[in-house]
Amino acid sequence: MAFERRLTHHYVEVQKNPPPLCYAEPKDPSKDMIHWIGWIEGAEETPYTGGKFHLSIDFSSDFPFKPPRIKFLTPIYHPNISTEGIVCLDILDSQWSAGLTVRTLLILLSSLLNDPNSDHGLNNDALQLYRTDKEKYKETAQQWTIMYAKNNK
Numbered sequence: 001m002a003f004e005r006r007l008t009h010h011y012v013e014v015q016k017n018p019p020p021l022c023y024a025e026p027k028d029p030s031k032d033m034i035h036w037i038g039w040i041e042g043a044e045e046t047p048y049t050g051g052k053f054h055l056s057i058d059f060s061s062d063f064p065f066k067p068p069r070i071k072f073l074t075p076i077y078h079p080n081i082s083t084e085g086i087v088c089l090d091i092l093d094s095q096w097s098a099g100l101t102v103r104t105l106l107i108l109l110s111s112l113l114n115d116p117n118s119d120h121g122l123n124n125d126a127l128q129l130y131r132t133d134k135e136k137y138k139e140t141a142q143q144w145t146i147m148y149a150k151n152n153k
Contacts, residue, residue, distance in 0.1 A: 010102040047141030051149030077144035082122035
């Protein structure tokens with residue numbers, strides 16, 4: 001199938017040129033290119049420093065014309081990521097482009113951790129705290145990182 005060939009191309013691209021602080025690959029490349037697993041490491045000088053956040057990426061047969069479903073498996077305190085791990089990111093919805101690669105998606109997710117979008121959110125507690133008390137937000141995000149994402153190899 002054409003979309004599986006395209007996913008194979010994305011997999012090769014990520015292996016040849018891994019994005020900084022993140023990675024993704026098919027769960028079982030010999031059998032299934034549709035279900036991927038990956039991770040994003042928290043960048044230095046962010047509340048997520050030292051954390052490794054695992055995620056799932058599921059592609060439909062409509063890929064690349066429809067975005068993949070991305071879900072954080074590691075709990076994370078972030079305005080744009082729900083407590084169930086659902087991601088609020090416009091490129092995964094209204095701003096999706098068939099030209100986006102898996103590598104680019106990983107970089108954009110990593111960037112979202114460093115720079116939350118305060119206009120929209122899925123975790124209302126984190127969003128309110130981010131808008132009103134960034135220091136308290138950073139403290140809480142650091143606590144969650146220590147609890148759930150440190151030593152999460």
